[in-house]
């Protein structure tokens with residue numbers, strides 16, 4: 001079969017399975033796979049892999065097995081129900097020939113919380129298609145990507161073909177808070193000559209991503225009746241100068257800049273994302289805790305960043321009458337992620353650009369992400385060229401998340417062509 005003919009057959013095969021793909025996407029979007037509640041969705045993924053004759057590896061992520069590894073993030077919750085799933089296609093080389101190149105198709109099944117339900121136009125876990133978009137929490141980030149990888153494999157099968165190299169379909173947990181699910185795949189020995197992560201990148205290839213660190217600042221003091229509240233003795237209000245000091249650090253880092261993020265006006269974002277404190281409306285609050293998510297450039301070391309953050313908090317505390325008497329604590333409770341850049345000039349990127357061009361008729365555009373993805377594990381700790389490339393989605397992590405159906409089709413087609421060109425094909 002000529003390359004042109006094979007390519008056209010694969011594109012047609014994705015079209016032939018596309019209604020089923022969208023049904024499958026709706027089925028997994030319907031399952032609220034929030035942190036700690038991913039297991040039912042992982043059961044569906046495991047069944048989908050098994051139905052296709054892939055060998056299924058479903059295992060519980062154990063902190064003790066990964067805590068010593070680079071890239072590990074501290075865990076603040078139970079992993080009692082933390083399941084990863086991998087479906088493996090192992091290439092057969094009956095005539096003793098060398099197998100094709102191997103490939104990891106990774107995606108995360110965990111989704112972020114919905115926020116107040118009354119702010120959604122339609123319920124977040126009742127997926128609906130309107131005007132060419134599927135709405136639902138996780139539909140874009142990134143269940144459409146998980147579906148695209150699965151149905152790209154189906155397209156080869158529909159053409160009577162199998163990849164000539166090993167292909168690992170990974171459905172992992174914890175991407176949104178630690179990345180420990182992807183790390184557990186590395187610990188379990190999964191490797192590939194390339195990896196694709198179909199995060200919602202608007203059909204662009206991500207060349208760089210920031211790192212992310214989560215921490216909490218805890219302020220403790222002595223409670224008082226509001227009638228005798230003096231200024232500067234309020235644990236909640238005492239947090240404000242610390243926040244302001246951290247925002248000055250954010251400003252400094254943005255000023256410093258990074259070549260991979262030259263197109264971004266404000267790549268580094270420090271976000272105060274949660275706050276709690278106090279016990280009673282008529283008591284001066286004696287305690288307060290705020291959460292912060294910060295980002296860092298590729299090349300900034302975790303140790304250095306932690307030292308800068310802690311010094312910043314300590315300096316702000318020293319300048320404040322309440323805080324100098326009640327020094328705050330910094331506690332790390334999630335992401336401890338370095339930034340990452342895709343090495344330039346990989347064969348994997350060239351193949352993706354070719355496949356994207358065949359499907360869309362356009363050159364592959366690139367982007368740098370001000371968020372993190374699991375790509376850092378494959379890239380930094382296993383030397384695997386990792387292509388973060390996926391469909392167009394809007395309002396991920398916000399209300400009314402949605403993914404564009406036709407972009408899901410094109411990404412599925414691009415991945416199908418990529419599998420065939422990267423791994424080669426054999427008759428099924």
Ligand SMILES: [Zn+2]
Pocket residue numbers: 108141142175199200
């Ligand atoms: Zn994601």
